[in-house]
Amino acid sequence: xxxxxxxxxxxxxxxxxxxxxxxxxxxxxxxxxxxxxxxxxxxxxxxxxxxxxxxxxxxxxxxxxxxxxxxxxxxxxxxxxxxxxxxxxxxxxxxxxxxxxxxxxxxxxxxxxxxxxxxxxxxxxxxxxxxxxxxxxxxxxxxxxxxxxxxxxxxxxxxxxxxxxxxxxxxxxxxxxxxxxxxxxxxxxxxxxxxxxxxxxxxxxxxxxxxxxxxxxxxxxxxxxxxxxxxxxxxxxxxxxxxxxxxxxxxxxxxxxxxxxxxxxxxxxxxxxxxxxxxxxxxxxxxxxxxxxxxxxxxxxxxxxxxxxxxxxxxxxxxxxxxxxxxxxxxxxx
Amino acid sequence: xxxxxxxxxxxxxxxxxxxxxxxxxxxxxxxxxxxxxxxxxxxxxxxxxxxxxxxxxxxxxxxxxxxxxxxxxxxxxxxxxxxxxxxxxxxxxxxxxxxxxxxxxxxxxxxxxxxxxxxxxxxxxxxxxxxxxxxxxxxxxxxxxxxxxxxxxxxxxxxxxxxxxxxxxxxxxxxxxxxxxxxxxxxxxxxxxxxxxxxxxxxxxxxxxxxxxxxxxxxxxxxxxxxxxxxxxxxxxxxxxxxxxxxxxxxxxxxxxxxxxxxxxxxxxxxxxxxxxxxxxxxxxxx
Numbered sequence: 001x002x003x004x005x006x007x008x009x010x011x012x013x014x015x016x017x018x019x020x021x022x023x024x025x026x027x028x029x030x031x032x033x034x035x036x037x038x039x040x041x042x043x044x045x046x047x048x049x050x051x052x053x054x055x056x057x058x059x060x061x062x063x064x065x066x067x068x069x070x071x072x073x074x075x076x077x078x079x080x081x082x083x084x085x086x087x088x089x090x091x092x093x094x095x096x097x098x099x100x101x102x103x104x105x106x107x108x109x110x111x112x113x114x115x116x117x118x119x120x121x122x123x124x125x126x127x128x129x130x131x132x133x134x135x136x137x138x139x140x141x142x143x144x145x146x147x148x149x150x151x152x153x154x155x156x157x158x159x160x161x162x163x164x165x166x167x168x169x170x171x172x173x174x175x176x177x178x179x180x181x182x183x184x185x186x187x188x189x190x191x192x193x194x195x196x197x198x199x200x201x202x203x204x205x206x207x208x209x210x211x212x213x214x215x216x217x218x219x220x221x222x223x224x225x226x227x228x229x230x231x232x233x234x235x236x237x238x239x240x241x242x243x244x245x246x247x248x249x250x251x252x253x254x255x256x257x258x259x260x261x262x263x264x265x266x267x268x269x270x271x272x273x274x275x276x277x278x279x280x281x282x283x284x285x286x287x288x289x290x291x292x293x294x295x296x297x298x299x300x301x302x303x304x305x306x307x308x309x310x311x312x313x314x315x316x317x318x319x320x321x322x323x324x325x326x327x328x329x330x331x332x333x334x
Numbered sequence: 335x336x337x338x339x340x341x342x343x344x345x346x347x348x349x350x351x352x353x354x355x356x357x358x359x360x361x362x363x364x365x366x367x368x369x370x371x372x373x374x375x376x377x378x379x380x381x382x383x384x385x386x387x388x389x390x391x392x393x394x395x396x397x398x399x400x401x402x403x404x405x406x407x408x409x410x411x412x413x414x415x416x417x418x419x420x421x422x423x424x425x426x427x428x429x430x431x432x433x434x435x436x437x438x439x440x441x442x443x444x445x446x447x448x449x450x451x452x453x454x455x456x457x458x459x460x461x462x463x464x465x466x467x468x469x470x471x472x473x474x475x476x477x478x479x480x481x482x483x484x485x486x487x488x489x490x491x492x493x494x495x496x497x498x499x500x501x502x503x504x505x506x507x508x509x510x511x512x513x514x515x516x517x518x519x520x521x522x523x524x525x526x527x528x529x530x531x532x533x534x535x536x537x538x539x540x541x542x543x544x545x546x547x548x549x550x551x552x553x554x555x556x557x558x559x560x561x562x563x564x565x566x567x568x569x570x571x572x573x574x575x576x577x578x579x580x581x582x583x584x585x586x587x588x589x590x591x592x593x594x595x596x597x598x599x600x601x602x603x604x605x606x607x608x609x610x611x612x613x614x615x616x617x618x619x620x621x
Contacts, residue, residue, distance in 0.1 A: 001507065001528065002515055004426055013426045020420055021438045024497075027453035028441065030463045034456055043461045150347030157340035163617045165348060167610055172355045174606050176554045178578050179595040182588060183358035186365065189375050206354030209347055238339055267446045269557045274583065283448040287561055302456060305449045312445060320437065323444075327501045 028309075035302035042299045057303035064123045073119050077112065084108045085314075125304065128285040132266060134197055135281055139204045139265040143212050144258050146205075151216025152242060156225070166217075169210035180207060181274045188275055195277045203271055208264050212257060215326070219253025220246070256326035259319050266312065282308045359599070366593035372586045385593035395594070398577040401484060402553065405573060409491040410548045414541060416492070417499025422529070424500065425507045436504075443497035451561040454490050483571040487562050491555065499544055506540045507533070546609055550602055574598055 004013055034042050036053040059066075088105040091098040113133070117126060154162050184203050188194040223246055231241035247254070269283045276284070286308060289301035316323060341348075366385055368378035389395050424435060442450055457464040458476065465476045476482070510533065518528050556575040563571040572580065574594065582591035 001422075001425060001510060001533065002519065004525075013423055016420075016423050017427065017435050020423075021435060023493075024439055024442055026463070027450070027457055027493075031453040031456050045461060045466065047461075047463050047466050146346040146350065150344040153335065153340045153343035156335040157337070157344075158335075159337055159340065161337070162340065163614065165344070166617060167614050169351065170613060171603075171606060171610055172351065174550045174602055175359075176575060176595060176598050176602070177556070178575060178582075178591075179362050179599050180355060180358045182582055182592050182595060183361040183365065184354075185582075186361065186375065186588065187358075202350075203354065206350050209351050209355075213347055238335075238343075242343075263444065267448075269446075269448050269560075270579070274579075283446050283557075286452060287448055289452075298456070298459060298461075301452055305452050308449055309445050316444060323440075324436070324501070327498075327505075 031302045032306055034299055035306045037299060039299060042302075057299045058307065060123070061125050061300055061303045061307060062123055064121045066120070077116060080108070080112055084112075089318075125285065125307075128280050128282050129308075131197070131279055132281040135200050135204065135272075136262055136265040138197070138201045139208070140258050140261050142201065143205045143208055143261050144216075144254060147209065147212035147216050147257070148247070148254060149242075150209075150213045152220045152246060154213060154217045155220035155223075166214070169213060173210040173214075177207060177270050181271050184271075185274050194275060195279050197279065200272055200275055200279075200281075203275060204265050204268060207271065208261060211264070212261060215257045215260065216250075216254065219250050219257070222253070223249050252322065252325075255319065256322040259315070259322050260326055262315065263312070362592045362595055362599075365589055366596045368589040368592075370587075370589040372588070375588070378589065381589070385590045386597075388590060389593055389597065394572075395574075395577060398572045398574050401571065402555075402573040402575075404484075405488060405491060405555065406549060406552045408488050409495075409552050410545065412492045413495055413499045413548050414544060416496050417544070418503050418537075418541075420496070420500050421503035421507060422533075424504055436501075439500055440497045442494045447494060447557040448561060450494050451490060451558040454486075454493065454558075455562060458486060480571055483563060487559050487571060490558050490562065491552065494558070495548070495551070499548075502540060502544055503537060506537045510536055546605070549605060553598070553602060 004010060033049070035057050036055075037048070037051055038054050038056070041048050041051045084105045087094070087101055091101040091105075094101060113130060116122065154166060181203070184199070185194070188199050193199040227245050227249065228238070228241045231245045232238065236244070266281075267283060268281070269287070272281050273284050273287075280288075282304075286301065286304045289297045289304055365378065367380060367382060369381045369384070370378035420439070424432060424439075427435065456462055458478075459465065468474075468476045514532050515528060518532060523531070554575055555573055556579070559571070559573050559576045560579070563576065575598070578591050578594040578598070581587050581594060
């Protein structure tokens with residue numbers, strides 16, 4: 001629509017947008033403040049905005065006991081994380097194939113995750129963090145690999161079966177999680193699979209599969225048909241032409257879908273809450289801090305919440321374009 | 335693509351959806367006719383329709399149903415109206431400024447819903463920022479009771495999903511035909527008239543899409559209600575989903591909980607089936 005041009009009009013637009021930004025940010029702002037406060041500051045009746053910040057809440061959430069050389073270990077870890085992240089951020093300016101840098105970076109993160117508890121006695125929260133990473137990574141890999149095959153098939157096959165599967169998937173996507181989760185709980189207790197990663201991962205893959213295939217299908221439909229046809233004329237069979245020709249072209253769409261799968265797996269509460277008793281992921285673990293009667297948990301809950309949000313914000317910074325693209329694609333196609 | 339190739343490619347996905355969505359749903363139907371607690375989980379006892387009768391006589395279930403209906407009635411129109419208005423304002427800026435605003439607005443929708451709820455809850459703790467502000471403005475202390483917890487659940491519901499409708503409307507506005515606005519300007523239409531007669535009709539299909547998905551999503555609301563109702567020790571502010579969860583995991587009546595889940599499925603299907611039929615026709619035409 002045409003722009004407001006008058007000066008008071010422009011001012012009004014910006015005032016409204018700034019107010020809405022404040023409304024969106026207030027909980028983040030306040031929780032971050034609380035997480036850096038001492039117990040006494042956090043419980044003052046009138047809110048305190050200027051105070052001596054403390055890392056104590058974060059320390060208590062993550063670390064059980066500090067080693068003697070605590071500070072230097074901390075700095076080594078911090079520097080290692082920074083180096084790997086910077087390398088990955090600026091991979092395209094380094095004269096090596098960026099794929100190797102990404103793979104190396106991911107391995108580096110893995111080694112760090114393994115090395116940290118060897119040198120520092122970490123708190124339970126660290127275990128939940130590792131659980132979350134394991135569940136999220138394996139859910140993405142499984143979900144995207146089987147989803148890509150199905151999404152591609154659904155984009156190319158014109159038969160009745162494809163329509164039926166698409167509509168059925170849509171119906172399942174709309175149903176409440178609890179209708180599936182309670183039977184999973186039953187199966188889990190009959191087979192002794194409760195509280196294992198494998199059950200959570202399979203369940204997550206299944207409940208997200210309808211969304212995944214719809215989204216991937218829409219991206220595969222944008223790939224022109226001539227591409228694999230010419231590859232197949234050259235003698236490639238359907239699978240190799242799919243892997244070598246179609247997947248590279250549809251790669252940005254696959255990344256978008258993977259990003260949404262990541263968010264869905266990382267955010268899942270109900271399913272993990274029902275299917276696990278001790279091997280929680282972060283959302284379930286954090287909800288435990290708030291249920292307790294002990295008011296001292298308040299600042300810890302704040303620190304735990306901020307800690308769990310940072311990885312998501314980092315991922316979003318890396319993949320912002322894909323996120324907006326995915327949201328808009330899903331929305332416009334409806 | 336040939337039929338065989340289609341099934342070869344799609345079978346892993348179809349198998350996992352059949353094994354973990356179709357079968358569990360049938361299992362849920364089976365379990366809803368059983369008396370089952372954590373004790374006799376290996377040997378459920380068939381009780382026919384007794385679970386369903388019990389639910390229909392359960393006052394707490396009806397209260398949770400009423401609250402769910404109230405939640406939908408307030409939250410869904412708010413998403414549509416606020417999302418539409420904010421998207422209109424967002425459409426007025428461009429470039430980097432727009433990107434910054436968009437990222438800020440999206441934040442409540444991106445973060446873990448449980449964590450969003452906990453952050454929101456921090457504002458309303460006895461030492462929270464909004465508790466203090468509330469006292470400054472009204473002069474009364476903020477009290478945690480059934481009504482205030484319900485209001486908080488609804489306000490949070492509005493806060494964390496509005497970003498989705500903003501993005502949907504915003505993406506829709508980018509496809510508005512420019513010529514229509516130019517013609518309207520020549521005819522001397524005011525901004526409100528343009529919104530009323532061009533924008534709203536143009537995005538009406540988007541609005542239907544949003545309404546449908548938000549009714550179904552808000553019917554299923556769980557995470558935020560679960561955390562916020564812990565503010566209230568009597569635990570009366572439950573929706574159908576949280577009450578089903580409590581029946582399963584705390585009261586340990588798995589059969590009854592499954593029956594509730596089945597009732598919810600039927601309720602959602604009533605809204606869903608006409609939409610599915612539309613989608614079906616659209617897919618058939620697209621072939």
